[in-house]
Amino acid sequence: MQETLQTLVGGLSLGAVYALVAMGFSLVYRTMGLVNFAHADIAMIGAYAASTFYLTSKMPFVVAMVVAIVVTGAIGLVIERVLRPLENKDFDLMLIGTIGFGIVLQAVAILIWGTTGRAVPSPVRSAPLDVFGVRVRTYDLLVMAVAAFAVIGLAWFLARTKRGAAMQAVAMDHEAATAVGINVGRSNALAFSIGAGLAALAGGLVGPMLYVDASLGGALGIKGFAAAMLGGFGSIPGAVVGGLAIGVLDSYAAGHFQGYSVLVTFLVFTAAIMIRPMGVFGERTVSRA
Amino acid sequence: MKLRIGGLAAMIVVAWLLPYGLGSYAIHVVNIALIYALLAIGMGLAMGISGQINLAQVAFFGVGAYVVAILTTHNGYGFWAASALALLATVATGLFVGVPALRMQSHYLGIVTLGLALGFLNWITNATITGGADGISGIPLPTLPGIDLSSEYLYYYVELVVCVLGLAFGLFVVRTALGRRLRAMRDDSLAASAMGAQIPLLRMTAFVLASLYGGMAGILYAGLIRYVAPETFSIANMFILLAMVIIGGRRSLVGCVVGAIGLTLIREWLSDFSTYAQLGYGVVVVLMVVFAPTGLAGVPGLVRDAVRRRSRTSGGPRAELRPFTPYEVSPPPDDQATGPLLDIRAVTKDFRGLRALDDVSLSVLPGEIRGIVGPNGSGKTTLFNVVSGFYRATSGQVRLSGRDTTATRPYTLSLLGVARTFQNLRLFSHLTVRENILVALDRTRTHTIWRYVLWPPGVLRQERRLRTQAQELLDRFGLADFADTPPGSLPYGIQRRIEIARAMAARPRLLLLDEPAAGLNGEEVGQLAHMVRSIRDSGTTVVLIEHNMGLVMSLCEQVTVLAGGRVIAEGTPPEVVASPAVIEAYLGDSEMAQDAREAAPPLTATTPHLPSPSPSNSEEAAR
Numbered sequence: 001m002q003e004t005l006q007t008l009v010g011g012l013s014l015g016a017v018y019a020l021v022a023m024g025f026s027l028v029y030r031t032m033g034l035v036n037f038a039h040a041d042i043a044m045i046g047a048y049a050a051s052t053f054y055l056t057s058k059m060p061f062v063v064a065m066v067v068a069i070v071v072t073g074a075i076g077l078v079i080e081r082v083l084r085p086l087e088n089k090d091f092d093l094m095l096i097g098t099i100g101f102g103i104v105l106q107a108v109a110i111l112i113w114g115t116t117g118r119a120v121p122s123p124v125r126s127a128p129l130d131v132f133g134v135r136v137r138t139y140d141l142l143v144m145a146v147a148a149f150a151v152i153g154l155a156w157f158l159a160r161t162k163r164g165a166a167m168q169a170v171a172m173d174h175e176a177a178t179a180v181g182i183n184v185g186r187s188n189a190l191a192f193s194i195g196a197g198l199a200a201l202a203g204g205l206v207g208p209m210l211y212v213d214a215s216l217g218g219a220l221g222i223k224g225f226a227a228a229m230l231g232g233f234g235s236i237p238g239a240v241v242g243g244l245a246i247g248v249l250d251s252y253a254a255g256h257f258q259g260y261s262v263l264v265t266f267l268v269f270t271a272a273i274m275i276r277p278m279g280v281f282g283e284r285t286v287s288r289a
Numbered sequence: 290m291k292l293r294i295g296g297l298a299a300m301i302v303v304a305w306l307l308p309y310g311l312g313s314y315a316i317h318v319v320n321i322a323l324i325y326a327l328l329a330i331g332m333g334l335a336m337g338i339s340g341q342i343n344l345a346q347v348a349f350f351g352v353g354a355y356v357v358a359i360l361t362t363h364n365g366y367g368f369w370a371a372s373a374l375a376l377l378a379t380v381a382t383g384l385f386v387g388v389p390a391l392r393m394q395s396h397y398l399g400i401v402t403l404g405l406a407l408g409f410l411n412w413i414t415n416a417t418i419t420g421g422a423d424g425i426s427g428i429p430l431p432t433l434p435g436i437d438l439s440s441e442y443l444y445y446y447v448e449l450v451v452c453v454l455g456l457a458f459g460l461f462v463v464r465t466a467l468g469r470r471l472r473a474m475r476d477d478s479l480a481a482s483a484m485g486a487q488i489p490l491l492r493m494t495a496f497v498l499a500s501l502y503g504g505m506a507g508i509l510y511a512g513l514i515r516y517v518a519p520e521t522f523s524i525a526n527m528f529i530l531l532a533m534v535i536i537g538g539r540r541s542l543v544g545c546v547v548g549a550i551g552l553t554l555i556r557e558w559l560s561d562f563s564t565y566a567q568l569g570y571g572v573v574v575v576l577m578v579v580f581a582p583t584g585l586a587g588v589p590g591l592v593r594d595a596v597r598r599r600s601r602t603s604g605g606p607r608a609e610l611r612p613f614t615p616y617e618v619s620p621p622p623d624d625q626a627t628g629p630l631l632d633i634r635a636v637t638k639d640f641r642g643l644r645a646l647d648d649v650s651l652s653v654l655p656g657e658i659r660g661i662v663g664p665n666g667s668g669k670t671t672l673f674n675v676v677s678g679f680y681r682a683t684s685g686q687v688r689l690s691g692r693d694t695t696a697t698r699p700y701t702l703s704l705l706g707v708a709r710t711f712q713n714l715r716l717f718s719h720l721t722v723r724e725n726i727l728v729a730l731d732r733t734r735t736h737t738i739w740r741y742v743l744w745p746p747g748v749l750r751q752e753r754r755l756r757t758q759a760q761e762l763l764d765r766f767g768l769a770d771f772a773d774t775p776p777g778s779l780p781y782g783i784q785r786r787i788e789i790a791r792a793m794a795a796r797p798r799l800l801l802l803d804e805p806a807a808g809l810n811g812e813e814v815g816q817l818a819h820m821v822r823s824i825r826d827s828g829t830t831v832v833l834i835e836h837n838m839g840l841v842m843s844l845c846e847q848v849t850v851l852a853g854g855r856v857i858a859e860g861t862p863p864e865v866v867a868s869p870a871v872i873e874a875y876l877g878d879s880e881m882a883q884d885a886r887e888a889a890p891p892l893t894a895t896t897p898h899l900p901s902p903s904p905s906n907s908e909e910a911a912r
Contacts, residue, residue: 035396085579092342093578095396096535100574103528107568218524222407225400233397259415266404270389273401277393 005134007255008248013140015247016147017206021224022231022239023154024198030171030234031191032087037098038079039199040221041105046072046200047207047216048113051120054207061123065204069197075105076196080189087188102217109214117213143205150201151240154194158236167191171234223250226269232279241280304449308442316441320513322553323448324506329533329549330459330542331502337539338463339495340475342395344403345386346530349500351409351522353379353507358425358517359418368431372508379507383500390492394478406527414519424518431512438512448509452546455502459542461745462498465752466731467738471495473717473728480715483677484728484795485703487735494738529556532570536577537584540719544586608774610783611767613820616827628691630655630830631676631799636685638671638854645671647854648685653799653847658825659832660845660862664874668854669834670712673801676832677709678702689799704732708797710788712804712834716776722787723772726759729794759794766790766820782813786820793824800824802833806840818844842866850874 021043028036036042046068053064079101086094124142128135158164169177170187178184206220227246231238249268253261273279308316328350335343356378360371389401413419420426431438438444462468473481474491482488511517529552537548552570559566577584581591629652638646646668653659661669674680676687678699687695694702708729717725733751740747763769766786776784785805792800802821806814814837821844825831835841841848842862850858850865852874858865865871 035399037399082575082579090582091395092340093582095342095399096531097575097578099528099531100535100571100578103532103571103574104568105571106525107564107571110564111568218407222400222404226404229397229400260411262411263408266408269404270401273397274389274392277397 002133003255005132007251009134009136009140011248011251012244013137013143013247014206014209014251015227015244016144017202017209017220017243018224018227018246018250019240019243020147020150020198020202020205021220022228022243023151023236024195024202025225025228026231026234026236026239027154027198028192028195029228031167032170032174032188033091034083034087034192035091035095035098036079036192036195037095037221038101038105039098039195040217040224041102041109042072042075042196042217043199043203043206043220043224044212044214044217045075045105045109046196046203047212048109048203049200050204051118051207051212052113054123055118055120065201068204069200072196072200072203073193076193077189079196080192084185084188106214106217113214115214117211117216119211120207122208139208143209146201146205150198151236154198155236157194163187163190223265226266226273228279229273230269230279232281235279235281238279238281301453304453308445313441316445318554318557320441320445320448321557322550323445323452324510324513325530325533325549325553326452326546327455327502327506327509328530329537329545330455331499331506332530332534333537333539333542333545334459334462334471334502335495335499336534337541337545338468338475339471339491339498340394341387341390341492341495341499342399342402343386343496343499344399344527344531345406345409346499346503347522347524347527348386348406348409349379349383349503350507350510351413351517352382352500353504354511354517354521355413355419355425355507357508357511358428361429362425362427363418368429368512372431372512375508375511376501376504379500379504380497383496383503384493386500387493387496390496391489403524403527407524410519410522410524413522420518422519424516426516428511428515428517430515441513444513448513451505451509455505456542456546459498459502461748462741463542465748466727466733466755467494467741467748469720469724469728470731470735472720472724476717476719477715479679479699480711480717481728482699483679483703483709484791485700485732486728487698487700490735494735529570532574535574535584536570538586539584541584541586544584547585608770610771610786611769613767613786613816613823614765615819615823616765618826619828629653629688630657630690631832632686632688632691633672633676634686634688636672636675636682636687638668638675638680639683645854646675646682649851649854649856650685651849651856651859653830653832655798655830656825656828657830657847658821658845659830660841660848661832661834661851662836662838662841662848662865663851663857667851667874669851670803671854672851673709673803673832673834677707677801700735703795704734706796706798707801708792708795708799709801710785710792710803710805712807714781714784714788716784716787716791718775718777720775721773722768722776722779723759723763725776725787725791726762726794727755729791730755730758730762732795762790762794766793781808782810785809785813785817789817789820793829797829800829800831802831802835804834804836806835806837814840838866 021039025036025039028034049068049071050064053059053067054061059067079098083094083097086097122139124139128137158168166177166182166187167190169180169182170184174184202220202224203216210216223246224243227242228239229242230245231240231242246269250261250265253264257264307319311319328346331349332343332346335341353375356375357368357371360366360374361368386402386405390398393401414422433447436443438447470481470486471491471494473484474486474488478488533548533552534545536552537546538544556566581587583590631653633649633651636646636649637644649672661672663669671680675682678694678697678701682695686693689705689707694705717728720728763772768787768790771779771783776787785808789802789805806817809817818840821831821833845862848860848862848865849856850868850871857870857874858868
């Protein structure tokens with residue numbers, strides 16, 4: 001029982017990070033129909049940037065994080081601008097284009113930070129809490145809290161602000177949105193940079209939990225992607241649920257199958273997605289004829 | 290043609306003489322390049338030709354190499370026996386990885402296949418049987434009588450033969466019936482299934498082909514390096530492979546080979562600056578995707594188009610649409626003996642709460658031209674989708690010549706003689722007009738693809754027959770001038786005609802036309818009426834949905850009116866037009882409708898209580 005709870009807590013904190021990654025994916029996907037394979041590598045750049053500003057430039061963790069988010073947001077703007085000619089046209093090409101950007105970002109990361117990774121010490125130095133015999137690291141709680149704030153913030157932005165509403169409109173029908181005077185290009189750019197910012201947030205937060213190196217993106221990204229699918233592509237609540245689910249599944253698999261955790265995670269994920277391709281909150285798309 | 294054969298001969302001579310000019314390290318690099326070429330062909334077949342995003346190609350590569358390694362070092366198998374089993378194992382893996390493709394496509398499939406590849410990588414780095422991160426060394430040397438394969442020079446020739454055969458087989462597949470169906474599926478899987486292609490089987494075939502090439506590459510790799518370790522099959526290498534295919538041109542197998550060999554050589558050349566090289570090909574992939582999505586293979590075509598556009602003014606005779614040649618009249622069928630061809634009995638179709646079709650019954654006799662009219666959203670297209678197998682009716686029955694086809698799949702219905710056109714044209718955009726027709730002409734069941742392995746001459750014979758028939762059909766519909774153009778570049782009216790020609794290529798008993806006159810000008814509507822009559826006279830029964838009432842009135846013997854998912858009237862055109870229910874459905878229950886109702890005589894088959902038409906329902910949902 002205790003062990004199960006321990007696994008659950010560990011899974012939830014990683015899951016919160018996956019949820020952030022998935023949210024970025026979903027936001028970009030629903031607004032512009034773009035599946036951003038470079039998202040993972042943006043998160044990796046975010047992790048490196050945050051750790052550099054935190055460790056080397058000795059900034060406070062929060063400031064380092066904000067700077068990292070701004071930097072990756074700018075990278076997001078560049079990617080969006082380059083791939084804009086393909087938006088709403090060829091889905092598969094855009095997908096491959098973002099993979100290309102992912103390759104570029106990885107190379108850039110190696111050029112700047114080298115191939116050896118770095119361990120980031122936790123910015124919260126208090127001892128783990130003991131809740132009914134389950135050890136909870138304070139940093140994990142911080143991660144979950146930040147993720148929760150990000151979810152609420154994003155939901156508020158989409159529902160309550162004019163720009164958010166415009167983004168929703170573009171998501172539903174980009175042509176109609178153009179017709180009512182929304183600058184679709186600018187709206188997409190904003191969505192993309194918010195998505196990149198979320199990725200950086202996830203990357204920065206995960207830094208002290210995992211080891212930061214150029215392959216961090218791969219691990220984080222594909223699980224974030226899986227989370228987005230499991231929850232239902234394009235759905236914000238889906239991203240949260242999917243992220244937590246993948247996190248828990250992951251930590252459970254790590255506990256029980258040790259070395260084979262990745263294999264088990266993806267087999268379970270494949271089976272789940274086969275049963276319900278549209279995810280938990282996704283809409284079933286009716287085939288057109 | 291002569292040029293091409295000459296070029297091919299020159300290539301073979303160069304490939305044959307290549308080892309004499311290379312040092313021992315250079316030949317090693319070339320050997321690696323050829324292995325990547327095989328991998329890239331498999332990837333091209335799955336991604337470029339069949340449109341199945343397959344990011345597990347390195348896993349197929351790995352399964353092939355690892356099975357050989359394990360069987361030879363642990364179980365004492367000989368190299369070639371182990372290879373045969375490795376090929377089987379890879380194809381089994383391909384089938385497994387392909388299963389998700391039955392349920393999802395595009396990016397979903399990309400993630401799932403990438404996830405499975407990661408899972409495989411995770412397994413080989415941790416399992417004891419695979420030697421963990423150290424891998425397996427000491428794979429025995431493959432033996433061939435009279436050839437010492439420890440020499441990389443001689444190994445090169447083995448690889449060359451496999452590669453050339455692999456490429457030849459790949460091209461053979463792409464250019465004949467199977468490849469056409471795969472490409473049709475890539476462009477529009479729905480339309481392809483309506484033309485008789487069994488989509489699930491084709492998707493699995495795509496993965497089997499990809500895994501077959503991946504497995505062969507793995508076997509050759511094991512024989513060449515005689516050592517396998519996880520890093521060869523990493524995700525980074527998967528993306529390099531992807532870059533090869535994209536840069537070379539994913540829709541052209543030759544392009545894939547060029548991309549693979551080129552990128553391997555460049556990567557080797559820049560091996561001291563590997564990070565910059567990675568940066569470089571990442572940038573090139575992005576640029577390719579934005580500016581030259583067809584890859585290097587597409588460049589000659591782009592240049593040719595540009596040259597042609599410049600010299601358009603001085604070009605030869607203009608391509609034009611020629612008149613339609615009517616079909617020969619076949620004797621009208623005997624109604625009494627056959628009964629209705631299409632019999633729809635009390636069909637209801639619900640989309641979650643929304644009732645698109647409500648207790649619709651109608652029957653069409655052989656040799657009839659039946660019109661189906663109704664306001665937008667009255668369920669006309671939904672009815673077509675139910676009849677052609679895209680939707681399954683929630684309740685009720687559809688019978689074709691007395692056979693229950695309610696739950697029959699579109700491809701089976703196509704082979705049973707149901708053909709259709711689509712309201713929003715669904716031509717295969719990257720196939721030529723001729724190939725569009727050829728896809729529909731091919732009436733074989735998809736599982737006859739076993740002939741590709743066991744009896745290729747049969748495929749070629751069928752191919753010749755199909756091509757003759759395609760030419761006849763193109764001539765009949767006056768489309769011969771456009772035979773080798775992709776349909777997307779042609780005017781709308783011609784595209785509409787191609788759709789009808791493609792539907793007729795299936796030699797249907799029942800032809801369903803969904804708004805065939807939409808977007809046509811007056812002259813084209815006249816030609817359409819002429820065509821439809823001739824099609825009926827040739828023995829094909831026609832059901833058409835149309836908003837052009839003039840066409841319906843002049844063409845149809847019987848008209849069924851749908852409104853709000855129900856049949857509200859049925860009869861000859863003059864009867865239907867005067868029906869009060871129809872007037873109400875179109876004009877609302879206004880005074881004008883009242884006047885018309887008083888003026889009109891009572892009619893057949895009107896329901897006593899009429900639901901008001903709701904324009905915003907079923908068809909919207911169906912889209």
